[in-house]
Amino acid sequence: MALSKQEVLKVGTLSRIRLTEAEVEKFGTQLSAILGYVDKLRELDTRNVEPLAHALPIHNVLRPDEPRPSLTPEEALGGAPEAAGDFFRVPRVLDEGTSA
């Protein structure tokens, strides 16, 4: 199945990856080829097969909710591109004067 330019741009936006014109072209062709290969799976009759998300049984593992040492604020913020006090700093999300 071939992806249209609009579909590639939409996937880029959903993925939060800005794409150049050349990338839309290149990834469109490559993703279409991969999806074409994946379409092999349609040859199989899977109507009565239950989906399997994990190959082994997965159980909840619980522990008592007790305070334990963890990262300090300095350690937690240590890798941040920008921090201010005890906070991660991000670009302005709301415009000046916007009321919540």
Add this chain to the structure above:
Amino acid sequence: MATTDLTACEIRDAVRRREMSAAEATEASLAAIAALDPKIKAFLAIDADGARRRAADIDRRIAAGENVGLLAGVPVAVKDVLCTANGLPTTCGSKILQNWKAPYNAHVIERLLAEGAVIVGKTNMDEFAMGSSTENSAYFTTRNPWDLERVPGGSSGGSAAAVAARMVPLALGSDTGGSIRQPAALCNVVGLKPTYGRVSRYGLVAFASSLDQIGPFARTVRDAALLLQATAGEDPRDSTCVLNKDQPVPDYLDKLDEPVAPLRIGVPREFFGAGLDPEVEKAVRAALAAYEKQGATLVEIGLPHSTEYAIATYYIVATSEASSNLARYDGVHYGYRSSDHTDMIDMYMRSRAQGFGDEVKRRIMLGTYALSAGYYDAYYKNALRVRRLIRSDFEQAFEKVDCIMGPTTPTPAFRMGEKTADPLSMYLSDVYTVSANLAAIAGVSVPCGFTAAGLPVGLQILSGVFTEDRLLRIARMYEREVDWASRVPPTVAEVRP
């Protein structure tokens, strides 16, 4: 014989008996890295000072009569997808994590330190473990020690090359669709993917959480068993890691030399079909004959969903999980942030566009597409249905046979650049390995010979969940009959006196 020719078990025993110091073993490893790594480029970062301090500490503790553990004084390299709080960056081979320093150690790193290992550096890899050649590393491509014009395989190519070139006797890698077994095969070393849940993933930077597993590289089966012994077992910080009370960690070394008899070997016809290099097939058939000579029975079996269908399933399941896991690289909490942006969303989109390489972008987009409204059922859910068929193939096979054998890879190491233009052709180099991850079973690649051009070939052995002890014994049965591990790569032989 050089110190770097010693196995991890030999180094450990010599260090414990004080016939060799941890410092000597560490200096030999650092000297080999200094001599060889400029050509092979297996390491993203080398921690010479940290390794020397650590070795001195181990020597002091041994002098004081302490038991310093299973890996006393053994130099180990770790794939750069494992968090290390040793001051070295943890980059995952990505620009988006350039210079990022993990604030904690992965569980397996804690285990290495608790068992007396000396961590000498972090190894190169395809970005976020996505690739089969290390060509997707944002930094450089690692060279195959057997032919510097060829790739070492991937994604754990740096770890495989470091062990093959005798820079270290042991290394850790991670395997999501073959990323330990495939480079092991291409580099003439042993590479083991344990059962999902055998080794804690705490501190392993996530690619595809239902498939990722950490495992050892070594030159011998015994050394691989030793590193598995040191790292396996429960960890409350990874809730998918199996509890010791449910699956006790056996002694992998104790009975390693006892052959498994009777032994029924499943030989899947799908693993010997179109696309298999004749020289690879010849070497693998010869290995099977060596088992027959020891009394094993070969049983032809079918794994109808476990080659091309498995690749298709894998590239939906793995990319879907990756698209979610890699959402964390947002330019806020850690890693790269684009300096030029208009608002929050624009900052995300530019940071990720500039920080990720092409293969990572392709896989995030593919997974996002497969999970998006209107396509979820057709792609993701259907892939999960086929995943069940793949697991059933193995369950049925293991009712009849004790293990399954075939080639690890369809071809020997390929040339750099040969597959980079066509992502699908690169994906197909994992055609025999991905199904084990989808089924969660254990698998190992063992050296089984060379092509006429001197390129290594790997024999893949697969066995059921939590049967690593038997799997290693089966691998050892072949290894003791052959001598592939003692061959020294030409690049290594060149720098020797």
